[in-house]
Amino acid sequence: MATLETRNLVIDIPGRADGRPLSLCLAPGQRWGILGPNGAGKTTLLHTLAGLQPPRAGRVYLDGAPLASHKRKAVARCLALVFQERQDGFPATVLETALIGRHPFLAPWQREGAEDLRLAREALAALAVDHLADRLVTTLSGGERQRVAIATALTQTPALWLADEPTNHLDLHHQVAVMRLLADQARRGATVVMGLHDLNLAARWCDHLLLLFPDGQHCAGPAEVMLEPRALERLYGQPLTMTRVGGAPVFVPTPDPGDPVDHDR
Numbered sequence: 001m002a003t004l005e006t007r008n009l010v011i012d013i014p015g016r017a018d019g020r021p022l023s024l025c026l027a028p029g030q031r032w033g034i035l036g037p038n039g040a041g042k043t044t045l046l047h048t049l050a051g052l053q054p055p056r057a058g059r060v061y062l063d064g065a066p067l068a069s070h071k072r073k074a075v076a077r078c079l080a081l082v083f084q085e086r087q088d089g090f091p092a093t094v095l096e097t098a099l100i101g102r103h104p105f106l107a108p109w110q111r112e113g114a115e116d117l118r119l120a121r122e123a124l125a126a127l128a129v130d131h132l133a134d135r136l137v138t139t140l141s142g143g144e145r146q147r148v149a150i151a152t153a154l155t156q157t158p159a160l161w162l163a164d165e166p167t168n169h170l171d172l173h174h175q176v177a178v179m180r181l182l183a184d185q186a187r188r189g190a191t192v193v194m195g196l197h198d199l200n201l202a203a204r205w206c207d208h209l210l211l212l213f214p215d216g217q218h219c220a221g222p223a224e225v226m227l228e229p230r231a232l233e234r235l236y237g238q239p240l241t242m243t244r245v246g247g248a249p250v251f252v253p254t255p256d257p258g259d260p261v262d263h264d265r
């Protein structure tokens with residue numbers, strides 16, 4: 001279990017005014033989506049929550065203590081990161097990459113054991129990349145690489161997921177599979193925080209939302225309150241039409257009379 005809190009947090013975006021400081025509590029079992037237009041600061045916030053980037057003001061707390069006061073290894077045992085940029089600097093196989101998720105649990109001289117291998121193979125199977133175990137990650141497609149990154153995080157058995165665009169590069173089937181996996185992680189008590197571009201994935205899979213505006217303003221709360229079409233239109237600067245499918249709201253950009261739409265199809 002891991003509770004992440006921000007108290008009067010201002011993320012450090014060069015040249016931007018402070019905006020409104022962010023005070024949030026992200027609790028075990030919750031699925032948070034961070035929404036906002038390009039450049040709003042979703043990635044910067046996730047990096048700040050992970051302790052990879054210092055805030056301009058305020059603090060991040062993990063289980064009641066400042067994140068910086070925890071030993072880095074203890075943080076690595078509890079917090080998994082799935083980030084957009086990824087360096088495949090050396091030619092590791094898919095299995096070796098997934099096993100990186102076990103490193104926080106091993107001493108520097110220790111090799112991975114049978115249990116580590118079991119967890120890695122299970123994670124690769126959960127992301128449907130087990131058949132690629134012996135392939136070099138540098139040879140994978142974008143979607144396969146993304147699923148290996150999520151499998152590596154899963155191998156870590158984290159209490160807290162910070163995932164920037166977890167569905168990046170994924171086709172529709174794998175988008176749903178990954179969102180189901182993260183929902184299952186939350187059901188088992190993990191805290192799940194995702195930066196998302198897809199409003200409809202957020203509407204369907206998140207129970208809490210943080211709307212980040214490019215001027216540093218924000219609003220946050222339960223998804224059913226945050227999914228207010230006027231607020232979302234303001235967030236994206238885009239007129240939206242909402243409908244419901246299976247009870248969940250679905251948003252599409254409102255067609256403009258000038259758009260090339262063939263109504264006879």
Ligand SMILES: Nc1ncnc2c1ncn2[C@@H]1O[C@H](COP(=O)(O)OP(=O)(O)OP(=O)(O)O)[C@@H](O)[C@H]1O
Nearest residue numbers: 013014036037038039040041042043044045195197
């Ligand atoms: N090193 C830097 N120097 C100057 N500006 C930066 C730097 N790093 C990030 N920024 C700016 O900070 C802002 C927030 O970037 P960030 O990547 O957090 O946004 P985002 O919401 O994740 O965007 P996107 O949806 O495009 O991924 C952007 O305007 C970006 O250009």
